[in-house]
Amino acid sequence: MKLFHGWLSSASRRVRLCLAEKGIDYDSVPVDMAAQEHHTPAFLAMNPNGVVPALALDDGRFLHESATICEYLDEIRPSPPLRPADPYQRAVMRNFVRWTDEKSLPNLLILNWSLALQPVAAQWSDAALAERLARIPTAERREAWLRIARKPYTDAEKRSALDGLLLLVPKMEAMLADGDWLLGARYTLADIAAIPFIARIAELAPEVLSAAPAVAAWWQRVQARPAFALAQLERFDSALARRGAQQAGAQ
Numbered sequence: 001m002k003l004f005h006g007w008l009s010s011a012s013r014r015v016r017l018c019l020a021e022k023g024i025d026y027d028s029v030p031v032d033m034a035a036q037e038h039h040t041p042a043f044l045a046m047n048p049n050g051v052v053p054a055l056a057l058d059d060g061r062f063l064h065e066s067a068t069i070c071e072y073l074d075e076i077r078p079s080p081p082l083r084p085a086d087p088y089q090r091a092v093m094r095n096f097v098r099w100t101d102e103k104s105l106p107n108l109l110i111l112n113w114s115l116a117l118q119p120v121a122a123q124w125s126d127a128a129l130a131e132r133l134a135r136i137p138t139a140e141r142r143e144a145w146l147r148i149a150r151k152p153y154t155d156a157e158k159r160s161a162l163d164g165l166l167l168l169v170p171k172m173e174a175m176l177a178d179g180d181w182l183l184g185a186r187y188t189l190a191d192i193a194a195i196p197f198i199a200r201i202a203e204l205a206p207e208v209l210s211a212a213p214a215v216a217a218w219w220q221r222v223q224a225r226p227a228f229a230l231a232q233l234e235r236f237d238s239a240l241a242r243r244g245a246q247q248a249g250a251q
């Protein structure tokens, strides 16, 4: 398998965490987001949404959407299981993952793109920007790239994005009342879905994490898992300094 991903991308991090838990070997192909490699025809053939990650299977087929990819990996490599056996609990898991997709990721986009991509995109000429925007397949991300290049998110927008991102903490604190992991006794794809966001919250607002004892203890357990180190969730600031905006992979 070949994973096309961004080192700092939350969706990519989920898939790297899942591959590591499963012990699946794969080729890592970092995508240069600042050069918009993810909007080339070759990439769009793998992921029509023009976002990372994309997984290229050995038989020549492709998969996109981190949540879908993780469920696929759990199907083809059932051990160790990363989904609850009970259908109701599986449904709860999917709703939680969807919640993070809808509520956490768009807020992290505003915060991370302002740091990682804005310095690069602001340099583009109007003609270069127009050409780049024309290659983006979704209106939502065209608008986000336009914002980052020409109308930077304001401090009030960034504050509100952080508030939105932090909603994850009380939600998880309540879920962790029943066990070590979000769905109880077993580590699942719900935990994997949350990890990239909590990792970023630990950097942006460590005091919020310390004030939520169950989430703080969960975060310690997460970091102690051997798969966590293998997935390389480097700190955002040091990764940005080391890898540069090209491979940062945004939100």
Ligand SMILES: N[C@@H](CCC(=O)N[C@@H](CS)C(=O)NCC(=O)O)C(=O)O
Binding pocket: 006, 008, 009, 010, 011, 012, 033, 038, 050, 051, 052, 053, 064, 065, 066, 067, 101, 105, 141, 249, 250, 251
């Ligand atoms: N729902 C998608 C979200 C993918 C996504 O938004 N990827 C971001 C990085 S986390 C990306 O490619 N951003 C670059 C862009 O939008 O141009 C998934 O879970 O795979």
